[in-house]
Amino acid sequence: MSLFTDIGHLLAAGMMILSFLLLYQDRITATLNVFAAQAIVLGLAVAWQAELQDAPHLFVTAAIALVVKGGIIPMALHRIVRRLEIHREIEQVIGGGPVMLVGLGLVALSIMLVFPVAGGVDSLAREDLAFALAVILLGLLMMITRRNAVTQVIGFMSLENGLVLAATGAKGMPLVVEFSVAFSILIAFIVFGVFVFRIRERFDTVDVGALDRFRGDRGD
Amino acid sequence: MIAPVYAVLLIPFVAALVLALVTNYRWGAAINIVACGLTFAAGASLLFVDRVRTDVVLIDDFNIYLVTLTTFIGFTTSIFSASYIGHELETGRLTPTFLRFYHALYQAMMGAMNLALVANNIGVLWVGVEVATLSTVMMVGIYRTTAAVEAAWKYFILGSVGIALAFFGTILVYLVAQEVLGQGLPAMAWDLLLRDAARFDPRLLSLAFVFLLVGYGTKVGLAPFHAWLPDAHAEGPTPISAVLSGLLLNVALYALLRFKMLLAANPETLDVGRIMIALGLISLVFAAFMLYRRRDIKRLFAYSSIEHMGVITFAFGIGGPLANFAGLLHMTMHSLTKSAIFFAVGHVAQVKGTQRMADIRGLSVSHPALAVGLALGVIAIAGLPPFGVFTSEFLLISSTLSRQPLLALILVFGLLVAFGALLLRLQQVIFGEPIGPVGRVKASYVPLFLHIGFVLAAGLWLPEPMVRWFKIVAAQLG
Numbered sequence: 056m057s058l059f060t061d062i063g064h065l066l067a068a069g070m071m072i073l074s075f076l077l078l079y080q081d082r083i084t085a086t087l088n089v090f091a092a093q094a095i096v097l098g099l100a101v102a103w104q105a106e107l108q109d110a111p112h113l114f115v116t117a118a119i120a121l122v123v124k125g126g127i128i129p130m131a132l133h134r135i136v137r138r139l140e141i142h143r144e145i146e147q148v149i150g151g152g153p154v155m156l157v158g159l160g161l162v163a164l165s166i167m168l169v170f171p172v173a174g175g176v177d178s179l180a181r182e183d184l185a186f187a188l189a190v191i192l193l194g195l196l197m198m199i200t201r202r203n204a205v206t207q208v209i210g211f212m213s214l215e216n217g218l219v220l221a222a223t224g225a226k227g228m229p230l231v232v233e234f235s236v237a238f239s240i241l242i243a244f245i246v247f248g249v250f251v252f253r254i255r256e257r258f259d260t261v262d263v264g265a266l267d268r269f270r271g272d273r274g275d
Numbered sequence: 276m277i278a279p280v281y282a283v284l285l286i287p288f289v290a291a292l293v294l295a296l297v298t299n300y301r302w303g304a305a306i307n308i309v310a311c312g313l314t315f316a317a318g319a320s321l322l323f324v325d326r327v328r329t330d331v332v333l334i335d336d337f338n339i340y341l342v343t344l345t346t347f348i349g350f351t352t353s354i355f356s357a358s359y360i361g362h363e364l365e366t367g368r369l370t371p372t373f374l375r376f377y378h379a380l381y382q383a384m385m386g387a388m389n390l391a392l393v394a395n396n397i398g399v400l401w402v403g404v405e406v407a408t409l410s411t412v413m414m415v416g417i418y419r420t421t422a423a424v425e426a427a428w429k430y431f432i433l434g435s436v437g438i439a440l441a442f443f444g445t446i447l448v449y450l451v452a453q454e455v456l457g458q459g460l461p462a463m464a465w466d467l468l469l470r471d472a473a474r475f476d477p478r479l480l481s482l483a484f485v486f487l488l489v490g491y492g493t494k495v496g497l498a499p500f501h502a503w504l505p506d507a508h509a510e511g512p513t514p515i516s517a518v519l520s521g522l523l524l525n526v527a528l529y530a531l532l533r534f535k536m537l538l539a540a541n542p543e544t545l546d547v548g549r550i551m552i553a554l555g556l557i558s559l560v561f562a563a564f565m566l567y568r569r570r571d572i573k574r575l576f577a578y579s580s581i582e583h584m585g586v587i588t589f590a591f592g593i594g595g596p597l598a599n600f601a602g603l604l605h606m607t608m609h610s611l612t613k614s615a616i617f618f619a620v621g622h623v624a625q626v627k628g629t630q631r632m633a634d635i636r637g638l639s640v641s642h643p644a645l646a647v648g649l650a651l652g653v654i655a656i657a658g659l660p661p662f663g664v665f666t667s668e669f670l671l672i673s674s675t676l677s678r679q680p681l682l683a684l685i686l687v688f689g690l691l692v693a694f695g696a697l698l699l700r701l702q703q704v705i706f707g708e709p710i711g712p713v714g715r716v717k718a719s720y721v722p723l724f725l726h727i728g729f730v731l732a733a734g735l736w737l738p739e740p741m742v743r744w745f746k747i748v749a750a751q752l753g
Contacts, residue, residue, distance in 0.1 A: 172478035180450070191443060195436060207432065214439050221446045227458025228449055229398065 059107055066100035067186035067220060071162065074193035077213055078158055079151045083136050083205055087129050090209045094124035097216045104183075104223045113223055120219060124212065136205060154200050161192040183224035190217030280327045280334055280393055282317035283342060286310055287386030295379040300364065300371050303378040304357040310382055311346070311353040314389070318346030322740075330460050333395030336744040337751075341529060342392050344607060348521045348614050349385045351722035355618045356381070356514035358719040362625045363512070373417055377512070384410040384518070388526050396463045397445050400530055401438070404494065407523055408434045415511035426506035433493055433503040441490025441530075447483035448534070451475045465533065469751075472540035480538060481545035487534050488550060494527030496581050497588060498558040508577035509630065513621030516573055520580040521614035525606055528584065532591060532752060539594075539753025551592030552682065558585025559689040566696035571630045572620055575700055576613065579656060582693050583609045589686065590671050591752060593678065599749035601670035604737075608663040608730055609656070615726035616652035619645055622718040623704075627711045632700060637709030642716060646705050648723045653701045655730050657694045663733035 073093040080086040098121030105113030165188035169181065194214025201207050222228055277285065290310035297303045321342055327334045334342075360377070363369040369377070384407050391403025412434065416427030452462035455474045461467050472480075493500040508516040535551075538544045562582035569575040583605070590602030622645055623638065624630045638646040655662035668690065675683040 168482065172476075172482050184447075184450070188443065191439065198432065198436065204428075211432070211435055211439075214436075218439055218442050218446075221443060225446050225450050225453070227453060227462075228446070229460050229463060 063100065063103055063107065064182055064186075066096055066103060067183050069096045070100065070216065070220060071186050071189050071193070074190050074197075074213060074217075075155065075158055077197055077209070078154055078193065078200070083203065084133065086206055086209055087132055087136070090213060091125050091129040093213060093216055094120055094129075097219060098125055100220060101223045108226055110227070116219065116223060120216075124216070128212070132205060132208075154196065158193055158196055161196060162189045165189040165192060180224050180226065184221055187217045187221035187224060190214070190220060193217075278327060279317040279320045279324060280332050283314055283321075283346060283389045283393065284386055286314045286317065287382040287389065291379045291382035291386065294382060295375060297378070298371065298375065300360065300374045303374060304353075304360060307378045307381060308350075308353045308357060311350040311385065314385060315343075315346040315350040318342045318389075328466065329395065330464055331395055331399060332393045333465055334393060335466075336747045337533075338392045338529070340607070340741060340744055341525065342389060344610060345388055345392060345522050345526070346385070348610060348726075349388075349518065351725060352514050352517050352521075352614060352618075353381070355517065355621065355719050355722045356512075358717055359512065359514055359621050359625070361717070368418055369512075377414060377417060380410040380414050381514075384414075384523075388522055391526050392529065395465045396460070397448060397465070397468070397533075398463050400533070401442055401445050404441070404491070404527060404530055405438050407526065408438060408494065411507070411511075411515060411519060411523060414515045415507045417512060418510065420510070422506075423510040426503075426510035430503040430507040433500065437490045437493025437500065439490070440486050440493075444483045444486030444490055444534075447479060447486065448537070451479045451483065468537055469540060472537045473542070475537070475541055477541055477543035477545075480541060481547070484534055484538055484545070484547055485550075487531060488547070488554075491527045491531040492554065492588075495524055495531065495584050495588065496558075497554045497584060498561045498581060501558065501562075501581050504581060505574045505577040508580070509571050509573040513573070513617055513624065516577070517614040517617035517621075520577070520617065521610040524580060524584055525610055528587065528606065535591065536751050536753070539751065548592045548594050551588050553592075555585045555587070555589030555592055556682070556685055556689070558582065559589065560585075560685065560692070563689045563693035563696065566693055566700075569700075570632055572624065572632050572635065572700075572704070573617075573630050575632070575697075576616055576620060579693065579697065580609075580613055582689070583613070583656070586668070586671070586686070586690070589682075593671075593675055593682070594753055595674065595678070596746065596749045597674035598671055599752045600745050601667045601674065602752075603745045603748060604663065604733075605667035605671070608667055608733060611726045611730050612652055612655045612662070612664060615723050615730075616649065616656060618719075618723045618726075619649040619652055622716050623649065626714060626716040629711070632704055634711055635704050636707045636711070637705075639705045641709040641713040644720060645716065645718060648720065648727065650701060650705055651727050652723075653697050655727065657697045658690060661731065661734045663730045666734050666737075 070093055073089055073096060076089045077086060077093070080089055098117045101113055101120055102117035105111060105117060166185045169185040169188055191214050194210050194217060197210035197213060198207050201210060287310065290306065294303055294306055297306060321334060321339055326339075360369065360374060364371070364374070387403045387406035387410065389403075391400050391407065394400040394403055412427050412431045415430055416423050448468070449462055452468055452471070452475065454476065455471050456462040456467055489500065496504040508519060511519075535547065538547055558581050562578045562585060565578045566575060566582070569578060587602050587605050587609070590598045590605060623635060623642070626642065626645075627635050629635065638649065655664050658664050658668045672683055672687060675686060
């Protein structure tokens with residue numbers, strides 16, 4: 056049994072490490088590749104959970120993660136990035152070093168939050184939950200530190216990876232939810248696509264910083 | 276014949292599909308009104324049929340009046356919307372293609388909100404809030420101006436983060452529940468969760484609530500998670516501002532309150548009341564001061580929504596039968612009043628061609644009927660008698676005064692500051708020499724005065740069944 060849980064932990068921890076890698080990537084294409092890798096690890100982690108929990112419906116979630124998030128979405132984003140001609144752009148990542156330190160702090164925080172209170176839950180679920188929370192918080196951090204619309208999207212999807220990990224770690228969580236998560240990612244993607252094109256169309260840039268020129272009703 | 280509880284879900288989603296195919300905007304607007312009317316009829320008929328309880332849907336004392344309220348405001352807003360969009364087409368701000376999406380999304384949003392309200396499953400509730408949010412995001416950005424795109428983007432990012440945290444909280448609640456209720460659907464069903472909440476692990480349940488509070492709290496527009504709200508209200512079409520303020524904020528708050536019931540039923544959990552009091556007061560005082568600096572009339576009332584959501588959250592944080600009762604009443608009154616204000620503001624902004632308050636003056640001379648509607652709405656929302664908002668605020672203040680006098684002081688201070696700002700702006704807009712265009716306006720006054728009439732009536736007399744529901748729910752909220 057311990058080997059099985061160890062593999063589960065390994066995969067979940069792999070996702071977390073990839074989240075750290077995402078934090079300091081300054082090229083959009085590299086960011087996309089790391090995201091795809093994370094989605095693939097997520098697919099494996101979910102498939103492993105499906106095997107452990109003897110829950111075949113989780114294989115569907117795993118397949119969605121592998122095919123859609125590990126393949127189709129990164130490929131489509133690569134195309135968009137090329138069409139927008141921003142694939143060579145180097146993005147200024149705000150304070151790489153401090154951001155990594157904050158990230159470490161977030162991981163410590165999620166372990167300290169989850170471990171003491173989730174005593175009743177079995178150990179695999181508990182540690183998975185801590186890793187999942189870490190991935191979620193790191194995704195949030197990435198969204199805050201990026202100014203480019205596409206990389207913010209990736210931060211958001213990485214955050215959703217953490218959500219899927221948490222949801223599949225919760226034993227026997229009804230299928231409704233997994234489907235809804237997959238569905239929401241699809242919608243999120245469409246919405247984002249629409250927005251990326253609109254922003255491109257209006258400002259000739261996908262740098263969200265350009266949006267800040269408009270400051271609501273401040274000034275005159 | 277399908278049961279009304281399913282009709283309020285089916286009609287909007289079918290209508291959304293139909294409207295996506297209708298190219299003529301007049302037909303689209305008409306179908307939109309008819310669909311909303313039918314949904315309202317179905318929602319209102321819930322009051323007269325037996326309560327429903329299945330694994331997926333549930334009608335109880337809490338959501339029965341909220342469904343009616345939501346479908347009613349959806350219906351009146353669709354009437355307002357029909358007169359509003361005609362003008363937008365004439366000025367060229369919207370094209371018929373976009374109106375197709377607009378109408379389809381409007382129905383999708385109504386259906387999703389109804390789904391969130393009647394869901395007996397915390398996962399389905401989450402889906403409902405999420406779909407409603409996404410459809411409003413699209414509608415906020417529909418003008419495609421710089422400002423509108425910025426507003427929609429901000430709304431989308433903050434809304435998604437909020438909804439992601441809410442989902443994590445939902446997973447935690449399931450984890451707690453499955454130890455007691457067993458794996459599968461029962462561990463996500465509202466009524467079962469509430470029945471067995473006392474046996475849940477209090478620490479994990481408290482942690483879950485913190486995530487849910489931040490997650491759904493972002494949707495409610497509580498400071499400091501409110502950044503999306505003023506932009507989304509100001510830059511989208513006004514009918515959307517009306518349903519955002521009047522309905523979507525309520526639905527998010529409803530989700531939060533459902534989870535608060537679970538904590539109330541488990542005595543060993545964290546005292547979340549204090550967090551809600553703090554968030555509520557921060558929102559109230561912050562928004563009250565921000566009201567003075569607004570130049571845009573829709574932003575002004577968006578901040579007023581933050582203020583009132585703060586008041587409501589504060590009320591539920593104080594807790595106890597009286598404050599909870601006041602909170603529930605305030606939720607209803609704020610919905611009706613704020614949507615009425617946006618109906619008036621929408622027409623004013625159209626006829627004047629601007630949302631800048633400096634360019635709107637002398638409405639009482641140029642457009643007396645609109646001026647009266649706007650004035651009554653603002654007087655009501657500022658909390659003056661004899662309107663319903665006064666009743667709920669009075670109840671809240673008196674119950675707070677008897678239990679936490681110091682907090683009552685801050686509450687009254689915030690309310691007075693907001694009161695001053697609103698009346699100051701109102702008299703600037705209403706009185707004086709009219710400036711700008713004075714042309715006639717093809718306004719729909721019926722929804723506006725109907726809402727204000729209800730708020731006035733509620734200030735004078737509350738129907739017996741409503742009082743009974745509020746009392747039962749107030750007791751459950753702890």
